[in-house]
Amino acid sequence: MIDTKALARERTQLFSDVLEGKVPKRVPIYAFIQQEFAIQYAGRDLAEAQWDSGAFEEVVDKVCQDFVTDNVPVHAVRYPSIYRMLGSKNWIMGSGGFIQHPEIEGLSAEEYDDLIASPYNCIVEKVLPRLYSELALDSPTKAFALAKAFKVYNDEFGTQAMQTARLKEKYGYADVNLFGTICEAPLDFLADQLRGFKGISLDIRRVPDKVEAAVNALTPLVTKMGMQSFHAKNTCTFIPLHMAPFMREKDFARFYWPGFKKQVEELAEAGFQAFIYCEQNWMRYIDYLAELPERTVMFFEDGDPRLAKEKLGGKHIVTGFYPQTLLKTGNKQQCIDKAKELVDILAPGGGYIFGFDKVLITLDSIKPENLQAVYEYVAANTDY
Amino acid sequence: MLDVQVLTKAVGDLDEPKVLDMLKEFVATNPGSEETEAVVSACQKGMAVVGDLFDAKEYFVGDLIFAGELLNSALEILKTVMGGESNGKAGKIVLATVEGDLHDIGKNIFKSMSEAAGFEVYDLGIDVPASTFVEKVKEIKPEILGMSGVLTLALDSMKNTVDALKEAGLRDQVKVIIGGNPVTEQACQMIGADAFTTNAAEGVKMCQGWVS
Amino acid sequence: MKTKYYKTWGEYKAEHPEIDEKQEQAMAAKMQDYEENLFKFIMFLCV
Numbered sequence A: 001m002i003d004t005k006a007l008a009r010e011r012t013q014l015f016s017d018v019l020e021g022k023v024p025k026r027v028p029i030y031a032f033i034q035q036e037f038a039i040q041y042a043g044r045d046l047a048e049a050q051w052d053s054g055a056f057e058e059v060v061d062k063v064c065q066d067f068v069t070d071n072v073p074v075h076a077v078r079y080p081s082i083y084r085m086l087g088s089k090n091w092i093m094g095s096g097g098f099i100q101h102p103e104i105e106g107l108s109a110e111e112y113d114d115l116i117a118s119p120y121n122c123i124v125e126k127v128l129p130r131l132y133s134e135l136a137l138d139s140p141t142k143a144f145a146l147a148k149a150f151k152v153y154n155d156e157f158g159t160q161a162m163q164t165a166r167l168k169e170k171y172g173y174a175d176v177n178l179f180g181t182i183c184e185a186p187l188d189f190l191a192d193q194l195r196g197f198k199g200i201s202l203d204i205r206r207v208p209d210k211v212e213a214a215v216n217a218l219t220p221l222v223t224k225m226g227m228q229s230f231h232a233k234n235t236c237t238f239i240p241l242h243m244a245p246f247m248r249e250k251d252f253a254r255f256y257w258p259g260f261k262k263q264v265e266e267l268a269e270a271g272f273q274a275f276i277y278c279e280q281n282w283m284r285y286i287d288y289l290a291e292l293p294e295r296t297v298m299f300f301e302d303g304d305p306r307l308a309k310e311k312l313g314g315k316h317i318v319t320g321f322y323p324q325t326l327l328k329t330g331n332k333q334q335c336i337d338k339a340k341e342l343v344d345i346l347a348p349g350g351g352y353i354f355g356f357d358k359v360l361i362t363l364d365s366i367k368p369e370n371l372q373a374v375y376e377y378v379a380a381n382t383d384y
Numbered sequence B: 001m002l003d004v005q006v007l008t009k010a011v012g013d014l015d016e017p018k019v020l021d022m023l024k025e026f027v028a029t030n031p032g033s034e035e036t037e038a039v040v041s042a043c044q045k046g047m048a049v050v051g052d053l054f055d056a057k058e059y060f061v062g063d064l065i066f067a068g069e070l071l072n073s074a075l076e077i078l079k080t081v082m083g084g085e086s087n088g089k090a091g092k093i094v095l096a097t098v099e100g101d102l103h104d105i106g107k108n109i110f111k112s113m114s115e116a117a118g119f120e121v122y123d124l125g126i127d128v129p130a131s132t133f134v135e136k137v138k139e140i141k142p143e144i145l146g147m148s149g150v151l152t153l154a155l156d157s158m159k160n161t162v163d164a165l166k167e168a169g170l171r172d173q174v175k176v177i178i179g180g181n182p183v184t185e186q187a188c189q190m191i192g193a194d195a196f197t198t199n200a201a202e203g204v205k206m207c208q209g210w211v212s
Numbered sequence C: 001m002k003t004k005y006y007k008t009w010g011e012y013k014a015e016h017p018e019i020d021e022k023q024e025q026a027m028a029a030k031m032q033d034y035e036e037n038l039f040k041f042i043m044f045l046c047v
Helices: A004-019 A036-040 A055-066 A080-085 A108-119 A117-133 A139-171 A184-207 A208-226 A249-269 A285-292 A305-312 A334-345 A370-381 B006-010 B015-026 B033-055 B063-084 B107-118 B132-142 B153-168 B186-192 B200-211 C007-014 C019-044
Strands: A177-182 A235-241 A275-279 A297-302 A317-320 B089-098 B120-121 B145-149 B175-179 B195-197
Touching: A004 A139, A004 B132, A036 A334, A055 A139, A080 A139, A080 A184, A080 A370, A080 B015, A080 B120, A108 A117, A108 A184, A108 A208, A117 A184, A117 C019, A184 A249, A184 B063, A184 B107, A208 A249, A208 C019, A235 A285, A235 B132, A249 A275, A275 A285, A285 A305, A297 A305, A305 A317, A305 A334, A317 B145, A334 B153, A334 B175, A334 C019, B006 B015, B006 B033, B015 B033, B015 B063, B033 B063, B033 B107, B033 B200, B063 B107, B089 B107, B089 B200, B107 B120, B107 B175, B107 B200, B132 B145, B132 B153, B145 B153, B145 B200, B153 B175, B153 B186, B175 B186, B175 B200, B186 B195, B195 B200, C007 C019
Parallel strands: A177 A235, A235 A275, A275 A297, A297 A317, B089 B120, B089 B145, B145 B175, B175 B195
Antiparallel strands: none
């Protein structure tokens, strides 16, 4: 009989140590697996199970049984219920059952001045009705749509939290949540749903002063978004970073970095650790990353782990770099060898959480036996 | 007289105001079709410069997007003097983002650049199943089929599409090019495509090679 | 935040001078909690 309470205490200590900049007993394993993978793994239908609030606990339990991690391995980010109630145009279930985000412009190029004058007014009055067709309807109808969607948002995430807590207790997982709260860097917020990838790329060259002013106006909003409701143990504010790899450095330095840095600094001042996902390759910006407040948790996709350790080790906490595709194309030994290689580079001195380069979303991205083998290896072979 | 080298440089520099001013002035002189072809060619050369700068990591995807828009605007201005024969002269491309995938930015960049290069592009949109591709190939008889995708599941959809073309006896009648984040040499072989790229400008060059 | 769609408790109270200290003690935390929750939701819809 495993003492799950003792196991939970041990695992929690691993994360507390790493996040506080101390050397843990061994390298902690944080799994970033999205609900879609778990649904497929459990053999349920994707389009159907995302509507079944009870399905989460059932499908995640199967993942918990087969893959040994230190955290509850699965989380859900988006629910079709919220998006359907609002008539979403920006989050759509594709024909395979995956919720995706088509290019959309919530803000027109002519509306920069409105956004700059009052970003929240502009979001409520102009952006949301474009992104969500129900919010463009007459006053009582849109109020009812928002009411339903707000309720279902609270219910779905609330249910997920309760189910997660039950799984945590059942399997003795750590008290840790790197996805405690989500926000975006100011330029990403402007780019993702407001101006679109295409729109922002044009705006940066056509109306640079307005882009800069918009970023300044949005920074307090996205910072407030990242403030957690209360201080919880080992809980981070997640910030997925999008635009930077697609920009020239001089544009990054002017439009991306200052607002983002300010945001992370203010979160740190309020006692919240940022967990930033440096999507694609951030190596050309690594000196910038080093400037962020200490013990920022940095999740890397592509790049050079040695460079990351050299520039960021000691001050920050690193995870990622392990190419998830190897779990699909490689054999067990190759997968284990890769884990060893990364642990050898990133673990010394602490400041390292084991994880892959991406969030695991689809069953066919990996061979399950490889994932199992890698987690087992890291759990058993990384004592400090 | 428009200096084509200056135009090429302005396009390569992504200097939108300069390019559009030059073209508007040019069109106002009521140029003949030969002169116009030279100007279109200068724009294409400028796009090749953009592609090279992208390879050299001086330009990034955001700049490619801007380049695509610049090209669209340039062609809008030039089409009043371009005359029907120079449109779609290079060949026909049926293009789409494959089934299950809703991403289209890369596809749209490729489309702009191909149109500038004189291709007639039939854009089928996003989340397009293999059967639709096959229908359109039968109907339009293009020289080239282009498939785009960003998600890893796109690779399976691309393979399904190529298999469907084979089943319909159409595979030999088109060249297939695939583009997007997950496409690699390995993926290209698995899918059975003729070429792959993650650089739209390079993709257009490949297509030009096929039709010349 | 310059907006008519979000108020701090102080701003809300300024618009409702009829609320006395005892009522404020009872209601402020809960009222503001939902104001913050809705703000997070609205921002979530944009990411």
